[in-house]
Amino acid sequence: MTAPALDLKRTPLNAAHRRMGGRMVDFGGWDMPVQYPAGTVEEHLRTRTHAGLFDVSHMGEIDVRGVDAISFVNRLVSNDAAKLVDGQAQYSALTTPQGTVIDDLLVYRFAADHLLLVVNAGTTEKDWEWIRSHQSNETLELRNVSAEYCQLALQGPEALKILQPLTDLSLDEVKYYHFREGKVDGVQAIVSRTGYTGEDGFEVYAAAEKGEQLWNKILDAGSFGTDKGVLPCGLAARNTLRLEAGMALYGHEIDDTTTLLEANLGWICKLNKGDFIGREILAKQKEEGVQRRLVGFEVTERGIARDNQDVLIDGRQVGRVTSGSPAPYLKKNIGMAYVPAELAGEGQALQIDVRGRPVSARIVPTPFYKREKNS
Amino acid sequence: MANVPEDLHYSKDHEWIRVEGNVGVVGITDHAQDALGDVVYVELPKAGDEFAAHESFGSVESVKAVSEIFTPVSGEITEANDSLQDEPEKVNQDPYGAGWMIKIKMKSPGEVDSLLTAAEYEDFTKAESE
Numbered sequence: 001m002t003a004p005a006l007d008l009k010r011t012p013l014n015a016a017h018r019r020m021g022g023r024m025v026d027f028g029g030w031d032m033p034v035q036y037p038a039g040t041v042e043e044h045l046r047t048r049t050h051a052g053l054f055d056v057s058h059m060g061e062i063d064v065r066g067v068d069a070i071s072f073v074n075r076l077v078s079n080d081a082a083k084l085v086d087g088q089a090q091y092s093a094l095t096t097p098q099g100t101v102i103d104d105l106l107v108y109r110f111a112a113d114h115l116l117l118v119v120n121a122g123t124t125e126k127d128w129e130w131i132r133s134h135q136s137n138e139t140l141e142l143r144n145v146s147a148e149y150c151q152l153a154l155q156g157p158e159a160l161k162i163l164q165p166l167t168d169l170s171l172d173e174v175k176y177y178h179f180r181e182g183k184v185d186g187v188q189a190i191v192s193r194t195g196y197t198g199e200d201g202f203e204v205y206a207a208a209e210k211g212e213q214l215w216n217k218i219l220d221a222g223s224f225g226t227d228k229g230v231l232p233c234g235l236a237a238r239n240t241l242r243l244e245a246g247m248a249l250y251g252h253e254i255d256d257t258t259t260l261l262e263a264n265l266g267w268i269c270k271l272n273k274g275d276f277i278g279r280e281i282l283a284k285q286k287e288e289g290v291q292r293r294l295v296g297f298e299v300t301e302r303g304i305a306r307d308n309q310d311v312l313i314d315g316r317q318v319g320r321v322t323s324g325s326p327a328p329y330l331k332k333n334i335g336m337a338y339v340p341a342e343l344a345g346e347g348q349a350l351q352i353d354v355r356g357r358p359v360s361a362r363i364v365p366t367p368f369y370k371r372e373k374n375s
Numbered sequence: 376m377a378n379v380p381e382d383l384h385y386s387k388d389h390e391w392i393r394v395e396g397n398v399g400v401v402g403i404t405d406h407a408q409d410a411l412g413d414v415v416y417v418e419l420p421k422a423g424d425e426f427a428a429h430e431s432f433g434s435v436e437s438v439k440a441v442s443e444i445f446t447p448v449s450g451e452i453t454e455a456n457d458s459l460q461d462e463p464e465k466v467n468q469d470p471y472g473a474g475w476m477i478k479i480k481m482k483s484p485g486e487v488d489s490l491l492t493a494a495e496y497e498d499f500t501k502a503e504s505e
Contacts (some may be wrong), residue, residue, distance in 0.1 A: 023412075034439065035412060035439075039412055039413045040412055040413055040437070040439060041413045041438060042413075044438075236412075236438055236439045240438060302416075304415070304416050304441070306441060325438060325439075326416070326438050328438060355441075
């Protein structure tokens with residue numbers, strides 16, 4: 001086993017990943033497990049059928065406090081933070097004046113004067129500088145608290161059953177995109193019913209030094225090591241799960257060259273909430289319509305589409321694959337791509353240039369995978 | 376530790392070749408399949424296709440990545456293991472057996488002498504991971 005490169009950042013679970021045989025890779029400057037010994041396919045399937053546990057401590061957290069916390073954040077993000085109630089979370093985006101995306105994030109409301117922004121790992125520094133540069137008010141307190149937190153995501157149909165015995169919180173009362181503060185295995189934590197897999201599940205935030213205790217406890221509670229037990233999952237399974245669920249990944253489907261409307265994220269663009277950065281261009285784009293649109297596609301012959309491959313229609317390049325991969329649960333090869341808006345209709349035939357070989361695909365609705373909701 | 380059978384020759388691209396007369400059977404090593412993870416797709420050439428030594432003859436894909444595969448020797452494909460189309464997992468389960476990829480009629484059988492022995496390949500993979 002090799003030691004992590006010194007210049008890579010480590011989460012509080014780094015030693016646990018290595019001990020458990022995680023295959024470590026450089027992920028945006030972080031030393032992270034891409035998969036564990038069970039392998040990506042098994043990790044993906046177990047999360048769909050039982051439960052998977054993910055270390056997402058590399059995500060960034062920015063704490064915003066002050067009487068103007070909501071109005072401050074609402075100027076920077078596209079969704080309407082004023083609609084949140086205490087204990088609620090919201091998917092949103094930090095936008096540029098051009099209506100493109102600095103980052104996508106979750107906004108947690110603890111109180112009218114206290115929000116927590118959870119941002120992507122690779123963009124934390126950029127987001128922090130951007131947010132701080134807009135501070136105009138002495139009473140507003142901004143803190144980058146990323147290093148203080150560990151974040152574990154327990155995802156899958158059995159997540160609630162596994163986590164409930166470890167906490168006094170009544171988890172079935174925590175609604176989707178809501179959270180509570182309480183103890184998990186005696187550790188003060190934020191327990192949020194959110195995730196990035198398309199499954200029911202929880203994200204648990206706690207003090208960084210408690211990360212390994214919680215990780216081990218959840219694995220034990222989920223009978224890790226048995227056929228139907230929880231599996232620790234790496235970044236590869238996290239990616240295939242979110243892709244099946246049709247969720248955007250920053251740097252792939254969205255970045256500072258794509259607008260929210262092009263990315264089908266109009267539902268987090270609250271153009272009537274009052275002014276926010278980029279609103280004007282987004283409003284104009286909404287009225288005039290977008291030139292290109294993000295679509296989901298399914299490969300219809302043998303071959304796997306991969307990120308950055310060209311999308312062709314009748315031999316002409318019309319777009320590019322933003323994410324392409326086998327979908328382990330659906331047992332199909334799928335992807336997302338930008339194509340001209342007039343060619344973005346369901347059923348549209350495409351070809352993907354797979355290393356020089358045109359492979360047939362067609363546009364299908366997203367999400368590719370939708371869980372059956374029985375609660 | 377990865378399995379490295381004594382009776383095979385190895386390339387630095389992590390293929391093995393088993394010499395049977397003037398035909399070589401080629402696949403990827405246990406080390407390679409382990410590094411790749413779950414194999415979900417294998418693309419192979421047709422019988423009759425010709426390749427120079429160390430030329431790419433196809434690709435093997437895991438959920439995460441695509442790797443090209445290279446012929447250790449030059450020659451003409453006599454057979455491809457088409458059963459890998461439906462059961463690519465054989466590459467993980469039995470890389471030196473059911474996971475074989477091509478049979479190649481060797482143009483210059485002497486080429487195998489320039490490949491690595493099992494011991495040399497083991498040292499090579501160790502050095503690579505350090």
